[in-house]
Amino acid sequence: MSAKKRALISVTDKAGVVEFAHELVQQGFEIISTGGTSKKLVQGEVPTRDVQDITGFPEILDGRVKTLHPKIFGALLAIRENPRHQKDLTTHAIDAIDLVVVNLYPFEKVVADHALDEKELLEYIDIGGVTLLRAAAKNFQDVAIICDPADYPKVLTELAQNKGKLSIETRRRLAGKAFAHTARYDAVISSYFRERSSEADIFPDEMTVGLKKVQSLRYGENPHQKAALYQETGARSVDWGIVTAKKLQGKELSYNNYLDLESAWNLVNEFSENACVIVKHNTPSGVAQAARPVEAYRAALACDPVSAFGGIVAFNKEVDGETAEEMAKIFLECIIAPGFRPEAMEVFKKKENLRVLQLPGRINSAAREFDVRRVSGGLLVQEKDLGVTTEMRVVTKRAPSPEEIASLEF
Numbered sequence: 001m002s003a004k005k006r007a008l009i010s011v012t013d014k015a016g017v018v019e020f021a022h023e024l025v026q027q028g029f030e031i032i033s034t035g036g037t038s039k040k041l042v043q044g045e046v047p048t049r050d051v052q053d054i055t056g057f058p059e060i061l062d063g064r065v066k067t068l069h070p071k072i073f074g075a076l077l078a079i080r081e082n083p084r085h086q087k088d089l090t091t092h093a094i095d096a097i098d099l100v101v102v103n104l105y106p107f108e109k110v111v112a113d114h115a116l117d118e119k120e121l122l123e124y125i126d127i128g129g130v131t132l133l134r135a136a137a138k139n140f141q142d143v144a145i146i147c148d149p150a151d152y153p154k155v156l157t158e159l160a161q162n163k164g165k166l167s168i169e170t171r172r173r174l175a176g177k178a179f180a181h182t183a184r185y186d187a188v189i190s191s192y193f194r195e196r197s198s199e200a201d202i203f204p205d206e207m208t209v210g211l212k213k214v215q216s217l218r219y220g221e222n223p224h225q226k227a228a229l230y231q232e233t234g235a236r237s238v239d240w241g242i243v244t245a246k247k248l249q250g251k252e253l254s255y256n257n258y259l260d261l262e263s264a265w266n267l268v269n270e271f272s273e274n275a276c277v278i279v280k281h282n283t284p285s286g287v288a289q290a291a292r293p294v295e296a297y298r299a300a301l302a303c304d305p306v307s308a309f310g311g312i313v314a315f316n317k318e319v320d321g322e323t324a325e326e327m328a329k330i331f332l333e334c335i336i337a338p339g340f341r342p343e344a345m346e347v348f349k350k351k352e353n354l355r356v357l358q359l360p361g362r363i364n365s366a367a368r369e370f371d372v373r374r375v376s377g378g379l380l381v382q383e384k385d386l387g388v389t390t391e392m393r394v395v396t397k398r399a400p401s402p403e404e405i406a407s408l409e410f
Contacts (some may be wrong), residue, residue: 007099018044100136138177184210250355265313294323
């Protein structure tokens with residue numbers, strides 16, 4: 001059995017992998033790799049052994065089976081201090097693997113691109129990569145696992161400082177990150193199948209939700225609370241929801257800004273005509289619809305011009321220069337709309353702290369989109385309220401006029 005340290009590298013995201021592998025070789029590692037990663041490393045002049053040279057078995061089933069072999073998983077799962085495990089390695093001529101570098105097929109991205117049919121899409125469900133991550137993470141006392149290229153510099157620095165070893169704290173952190181990565185990956189796949197299910201019961205017995213951190217926020221609802229923004233990952237398009245709104249200008253958004261933007265955006269999208277919603281402290285202070293955005297804004301402002309100060313304004317149509325001029329007359333925190341005319345942006349540029357956000361998409365009406373509320377120890381889940389009540393029964397002596405009916409519907 002070889003005493004040389006060994007690293008298995010098999011990545012979809014190849015950013016920085018050649019440089020990383022070069023450094024590992026300099027620190028005494030032998031590199032093992034597969035398929036496209038192996039080709040990339042060889043092109044980068046990194047000495048590399050192919051997995052099939054280790055297993056004695058070629059890739060089969062169009063690459064569906066590459067690393068699934070006892071000589072790979074025995075090398076990962078063997079506990080170094082367990083004599084029986086070490087005897088098995090010796091008996092079967094298996095050399096241990098000390099470091100695994102893996103990231104997964106981009107299932108989430110190809111789903112969002114809507115370019116492939118289901119048969120092609122299924123090929124982007126990673127099997128071997130997930131298994132490698134879980135095996136290495138399970139045996140983190142002896143094996144280090146890297147699933148994020150952002151960890152390359154930290155790992156190299158620690159290896160250099162500690163004579164080719166990583167601390168147990170680092171390996172435990174990397175293992176936790178690997179399990180979180182595979183859990184989110186499976187949540188995306190589960191979401192894809194759930195959203196296409198024809199079952200009458202839309203609430204499955206088990207539901208997984210995948211979240212990916214977008215950014216840390218300065219603080220939460222109050223200054224003493226820490227906060228962060230996460231994006232839900234699933235089979236829907238990646239450009240959906242407040243979390244993906246494009247900030248065209250202004251300061252960083254706060255926790256409270258996001259809450260108010262969500263309320264305003266959800267409400268304004270209930271209307272098909274030009275509409276404007278003004279929200280303050282997560283509560284609408286003015287809502288109106290009109291023939292033009294500027295008229296809708298003026299009417300919404302007239303509902304409560306005091307509370308509108310420092311509020312959030314949402315439109316369901318493009319904002320023009322005239323509307324921007326009106327809004328510039330008072331202090332506002334954020335403005336969100338599907339689009340902004342160039343003359344509107346010229347007006348907003350004079351208020352550089354004003355946050356201006358663009359979000360082209362309307363509210364998603366997919367059957368499997370849920371409203372979720374946190375309660376102690378769990379979640380309340382319900383269907384989104386996408387219905388509009390149009391059936392009315394007159395029970396008064398006088399029937400409402402058409403104008404009154406219109407107001408009631410509004």
